[in-house]
Amino acid sequence: MSRLGIFDTHAHLDTPHFDEDRGVLLAQIGEDLEGVINPGCDEISSRFAVELAEKHDFMYAAVGWHPGDVKGIKDDSYLEQLAKWAVHPKVVAIGEIGLDYYWKDNAPRDVQLLRLRQQVDLAKEYNLPIIVHDREAHGDIMDFFREEQDKVKAVFHCYSGSLEMAKELIKWGYYLGFGGTATYKTAEKVREILAYVPVEHLLFETDAPYLTPVPHRGKRNNPLYTELVVQKAAELKGISFEEMAVQSTKNTKELFKKVK
Numbered sequence: 001m002s003r004l005g006i007f008d009t010h011a012h013l014d015t016p017h018f019d020e021d022r023g024v025l026l027a028q029i030g031e032d033l034e035g036v037i038n039p040g041c042d043e044i045s046s047r048f049a050v051e052l053a054e055k056h057d058f059m060y061a062a063v064g065w066h067p068g069d070v071k072g073i074k075d076d077s078y079l080e081q082l083a084k085w086a087v088h089p090k091v092v093a094i095g096e097i098g099l100d101y102y103w104k105d106n107a108p109r110d111v112q113l114l115r116l117r118q119q120v121d122l123a124k125e126y127n128l129p130i131i132v133h134d135r136e137a138h139g140d141i142m143d144f145f146r147e148e149q150d151k152v153k154a155v156f157h158c159y160s161g162s163l164e165m166a167k168e169l170i171k172w173g174y175y176l177g178f179g180g181t182a183t184y185k186t187a188e189k190v191r192e193i194l195a196y197v198p199v200e201h202l203l204f205e206t207d208a209p210y211l212t213p214v215p216h217r218g219k220r221n222n223p224l225y226t227e228l229v230v231q232k233a234a235e236l237k238g239i240s241f242e243e244m245a246v247q248s249t250k251n252t253k254e255l256f257k258k259v260k
């Protein structure tokens, strides 16, 4: 058992932000955390995630093309690469995948929807859960998953929807991922939703190197700061850190079946 007994279910340790001290950080993560799931965003980052998972017991990979990166897909052969990774013992999910209508230079909506459809179908074929990225695309995301609710398991990472949307997702059996934003002064809405979501549907994450929690804002985020998110969630729920740690670790293993 690690010092904190918690997982960071979403961190991008493959990014260059960690090139200078990745080894030192990984050694500390191995002491403090149960594990980290590193999602890929394209071919290079997915491969890096798989390599990290091969080198470290506590690292797990998810593989996929992020909606911000699907415009780089040339043809459907990317699915063959995904299928090869899908059977790897440490590839625990397809992700992160989804829809991102925030950035104007992302692929058109129909292209994003096609790549989401293809990757979700592949996840179902290989019986893997998915990690969903949804930014300013709540309507299309809900239309899509209304049809998928009993066919694929998922976490909506860094949850940013409404309370009404959260209620629907919970009804459909999905998990909601919360990170550093829950600690931000202006994020009252996120805390309100976090306080509402039943503990059986909660997952915790950092989305490192982004979205650094208070009091480290302005610095690079890293998986060790998951502690601050779990602490905040425990406060909001009125339970101990340990109880929240045990429950969220159970949730992590229930969704990501290959996580040990």
Ligand SMILES: [Zn+2]
Pocket: 010, 012, 039, 096, 207
């Ligand atoms: Zn991410």
